[in-house]
Amino acid sequence: MRRGIFTVSNPKPVQVKGMLKNNQNFPRRRKATYFFAFLFSMAYLCLLIFAPSLRMGFKKSAAAPSLEQERERAQRLLLSGRHDASGRYRILSFVFQGTRWAALSMNASSVCVATQICMDQLDSVPPFVDSAPGAVSVALFVPRDQLVSALVMLQFLRLCSRNFREKASVHFIVPHGQSFLDQNVVETAGPLNLDCRHSAGEVLEAITAGRRLKLAAKEARPPAGMLRNVGLEHCHNEWRASIDPHMLFPETLGAAALADFLATRDQQAEKSAFVLPEYVLVRGEMPKNRAELLSHFLDGKVRPKGDNEEAYAASLLQRWQRHGTASSSRVQVAFKLLKFNFAFQPAFVTKLGSPRFDERYSQDAMAKFSQVYEMLMQDYQFYVLDNAYLCGYRDEISTTPLSSDLHIFHESHLSELISRYERDPLALLKHDHMRHGNLREKYV
Structure with a gap:
């Protein structure tokens, strides 16, 4: 005899009654099995969907170096680089290079956008890189005790900003002959805790131990022309632009x-x-x-x-x-x-x-x-x-008033240019207002 999915060879009244009773309970067990299978399937589906985003969006430092590794890298960086013309600064080229930097640099008609920033402005880099229509060359001035902090910040930008990771290159300008290792970076055990749920400004504030606003006045910054030249000279494209960050x-x-x-x-x-x-x-x-x-x-x-x-x-x-x-x-x-x-x-x-x-x-x-x-x-x-x-x-x-810069231009640089090119298109040499007029105290 066949009852549902069961086969009974010798049906006795008691056995049939028991079998019928068990057969009546079977749909409940089957429903429970289906229910738990459904829950398991949904959990597995959620894992497939959200695990990649969790790894990318909330990525911490599984692949990031430890703080000690960053200190060792800082020491190696200081052994490389070159001095600027004044001998007061060292230029460390390509501390970071984007994955698409080389490809973007080989495009004949593409523009390389150079910019120059200081450590307290480093959180402005991601939106700038996002808007730039090509490769970006960043000249970054790093104060004497912020080299490790700068390297940590670059790791955060690399992990959490796709355009920065692909399009940007970063070059350090550091004061020569000083101690560079930052003793105020918070010690951590194991990898660095870089969480992309935080903004770049929050991370910068954290890794500089709350001293971000003091960085602007802490160091005598390099000349503006030098910072702009460092950014431009690392552009490999034929077309270039120097843009404020x-x-x-x-x-x-x-x-x-x-x-x-x-x-x-x-x-x-x-x-x-x-x-x-x-x-x-x-x-x-x-x-x-x-x-x-x-x-x-x-x-x-x-x-x-x-x-x-x-x-x-x-x-x-x-x-x-x-x-x-x-x-x-x-x-x-x-x-x-x-x-x-x-x-x-x-x-x-x-x-x-x-x-x-x-x-x-x-x-x-x-x-x-x-x-x-x-x-x-x-x-x-x-x-x-x-x-x-x-x-x-x-x-x-x-x-800061322009008095000292105006003095340099009027007393030496303008004369050098006129002597070299034998031209003065705006007749600036004749205008006394450059030395004594309103422009002397203009703020720009």
């Missing part, structure tokens, strides 16, 4: 759009500089394109970079704002600059071979203007780009 490229400016434009200018661009208008966000969200930028400007949500009217007029931003918005996001020339003044300190893209920044200047203002003036003496042409600009969350303004 708090200025971001628009979301719509992809690497391909800028590369396509530069490819069309390759033959006639040996003495060309393509200017990027610069703005600062006052309130609201960062504009995504030129149309949003102009709308934000009319609403007072953005303003031109700089704190004086001369800097605003120098870049002809009013003309750029009146220039008709292009029908597409294609990068093109809006107009050519024909007139310049002393406040002209633009951000621009140019080919390898442009003049270096003079390393005698302590601040960016004179380092940038003196480079531009030498470019004018070499017959460079400046073109303002449409659909390409920079916008930052803040405008970094130095609290």
Whole structure:
């Protein structure tokens, strides 16, 4: 006799009754089995789905070196590198190199974006790298006792920022002849606890033992021109730009759009500089394109970079704002600059071979203007780009007067340039206001 899945060879009344009773209980056991199988399947499915994200998003330091390993690496780094021209600093090249750095550097029309920062600004690197339309070369000044902290911070950025891990290279500038090992880094047993759920600012504050805000005033920083030169000289692309770390490229400016434009200018661009208008966000969200930028400007949500009217007029931003918005996001020339003044300190893209920044200047203002003036003496042409600009969350303004830098420019550097090129395009040598006028106490 066959009952369900059971076979009874000699059915007796008692046996059949028992079998029937057991057979009636079987569906309950089967339901329980199915229920636990379902729970197990769901748990396994969740493990498959969320385990990779847990490993990537909340990755700690399973693959990160220990603090002792970072100290050993710091010691090895100090045995490498080279001195700068003054002999006061050591330059440690390619302390970190992104996985796609070499490939991005071999693209003929791609732009390498160089920037320069100090240790207290290191958390601004990820958004800058995210916005950059190509490889990024970061010149990082590291105070005398922060070398290990800087290495730990780079490990965090490598683990938690994909674009940094792929696109960036970092080069250290450290004071020569000092003790570099940071004795204030919190001791940990085993690997470093790098948790990507924390922001870069929180991690920087933690690894510097709460001394982040003191770093700015703790060390005499290298000259602005030197920091910019270190960033640029490690760019391997033919096209390069030196950009402040708090200025971001628009979301719509992809690497391909800028590369396509530069490819069309390759033959006639040996003495060309393509200017990027610069703005600062006052309130609201960062504009995504030129149309949003102009709308934000009319609403007072953005303003031109700089704190004086001369800097605003120098870049002809009013003309750029009146220039008709292009029908597409294609990068093109809006107009050519024909007139310049002393406040002209633009951000621009140019080919390898442009003049270096003079390393005698302590601040960016004179380092940038003196480079531009030498470019004018070499017959460079400046073109303002449409659909390409920079916008930052803040405008970094130095609290140090320009008196010493102006003195260097007027008393020595300007005469050197005029003697070398036998030109003075803006007749600056004749203007006494450079020494005694309003510009003497300008803050930039």
